[in-house]
Amino acid sequence: MHSTSSTKISPTNTLHILAFPFPAQGHILPLLNLTHKLALLGLKITILITPKNLPILDPLLLTHPSSIQTLILPFPPHPKLSSGIENVKDIGNSGNTPIIASLSKLENQVIQWFKSHPYPPQAIISDVFLGYTQIWAQKLNIPGICFVTSGAFVTCLFDQLLININKFKNPSCVHFENIPRSPLFHEKQLPSLYRKYKKDDPDWKIVMNSFADNNKSWAYVFNSFDGLEGEFLDHMKKDLGHERVFSIGPLSSISESKRVSLDSSAGSGVLQWLDKWQDAGCVLYVCFGSQKVLTKQQIEAVALGLEQSMTRFVWVVKEQDSPWIPNGFEDRISDRGLIIKGWTPQVDILNHNAIGGFLSHCGWNSTLESIRAGVMILAWPMEADQFQNAKLLVEYVKLAVGVCEGEDTVPDPYELGRIIKESMSENVPQKENVKVMKQKALEAVKEGGSSFIQLNELVKMLASKINMN
Structure with missing residues (x-):
């Protein structure tokens, strides 16, 4: 995808994006798989990574040696994290909060890197856990894209919980009447990040503000597909008040076979x-x-x-x-x-x-x-x-x-x-149902399928947005 902007962005005028994955196995791999797809579409990507997570990128960097580069920054220390911990797998889910809070401290380094770079990225795409990057994007006057590694259904719920955090705190059950199918959940079934929230903890303040900042993003991208979550993706568009909600999955791994x-x-x-x-x-x-x-x-x-x-x-x-x-x-x-x-x-x-x-x-x-x-x-x-x-x-x-x-x-x-x-x-019905859904998933990512079309539309709209700036 080529830019016609009067400002020279890169030596080849190729669309350049900074990707910032959250360092947990279930988060980092899907965003890397998305960068693979974007590289195949001709984009240049710089991946922000900390040193101990760099080996995870090896298959991707070997596949795209010229179009994918790295920005390696030291992992900021945190009193609740032992030295050397840079990935949730090394500490478990309890590490999500301090890791999110810690990575927020990279803001000044990232902004300085942008300002000193001869051909800086024209957009940031970051994990849903790193919502403060939407503020970084605003400061840099570039589009910020929120990449959601969970489904659209849980995102609809979590947005409601954030809006009503005091109303829903410690309820016996929560009825989400404004969401399709009006789901009901008991307290212990609510997302862990919500249930473990501590009001006066400074780390938790960063986390919850970060999630709220995702709604400032220019677009949402989901590793999902219309055949599985169409009604909830449509609800997201209605809730956000714009159509820039893209389902581009299911993303497949470039490294599994290797x-x-x-x-x-x-x-x-x-x-x-x-x-x-x-x-x-x-x-x-x-x-x-x-x-x-x-x-x-x-x-x-x-x-x-x-x-x-x-x-x-x-x-x-x-x-x-x-x-x-x-x-x-x-x-x-x-x-x-x-x-x-x-x-x-x-x-x-x-x-x-x-x-x-x-x-x-x-x-x-x-x-x-x-x-x-x-x-x-x-x-x-x-x-x-x-x-x-x-x-x-x-x-x-x-x-x-x-x-x-x-x-x-x-x-x-x-x-x-x-x-x-x-x-x-x-012969339980679930066996047949999942085979039907498999075909919908495969059709979605094929040329002409819903996810294929939406990924290309994302790139097209992003290029158009950048050219207008």
Whole structure:
């Protein structure tokens, strides 16, 4: 996309954007995948990153050596963060607040970098957790774009909670009457960032102001698609009072296929094991995301539930969880189950013909990956936006079966086993529904599809906006 502005922006007059991802696994990868798509459309991107997160960019930088560059700034220290912590995976969800607050301190460095750069970016696209960048964009007189790594449904809810933060604080339940389908949530089901809010904490003041600042953005971009969340995307447009709400997903990873070969035991090993099963959809994939560590009682309940179900399965267990696996369990299930300790190629596993279900925490990335693979979800939401995602999946679009909920809940293993067995062995409607939604997802990102069109429209409107300035 070329600029016709009278101001020279870059040596080739190519549209140049600064991308600022939030350093958490579920946030950073989707924005990197979006920058990949933008680079393919001819844009130049500079990614703002801190030193310890730089290796995450390797596949992207190797793919686009000339069009994607980095702005590496030191991670600002924070009293609640140990030295060397620059990513949520190193501290867990409790680190979201201090990391958001800490990264806000980069403002002066970023603005000075813009002013000293011979061809500075003409727009900023940043993670929804970094809403204060919309103020940076205003100070620089350039468009700011909010990239949302969760769905439109939860964003509608969170905006309402922000507007009515005192009204909704500590309620037994909240009824969102102004949102499509008038959803109802109990207090423990509300987004974690809202539930943990501390009014007099200076970090929380930064966080909540930052989220409010997202509404000052020139545009919203969602890793979602119209076939899944059309009614909530339309509501966002109505609520914001403009049409610059773009659904451009589901975004696919550029690095997943490359990563399998890095570790044959975790990558090709599990795929070879799945090759043993000729029956399509006979294996359950079990994984609860990159951050959540289960308790001993939860691990024991899942193990017994899987054993009782008599279902074939692949279970991804974190290193911290592995000591809680019951003695003798692996021997007893060795003919039909595989336990993986550590990283696995989730996208490749979900797309294997043998996989027929996904016992999941309902994180947004896992949700989209499961839909894209046409795999039914067994939902166990625990924290963050997962309760909202589960409601969307179980009640609204009916792609999932509810199993249990809550980060501290210990499911009844016999009930868990029954649900797994019934869902995997019977022709439940969710299996067919998710295959239909898979086709909608694939159509959306194809040339001429809704997400394809909206991504191109975003670039076109952004170029037009910049040319007018």
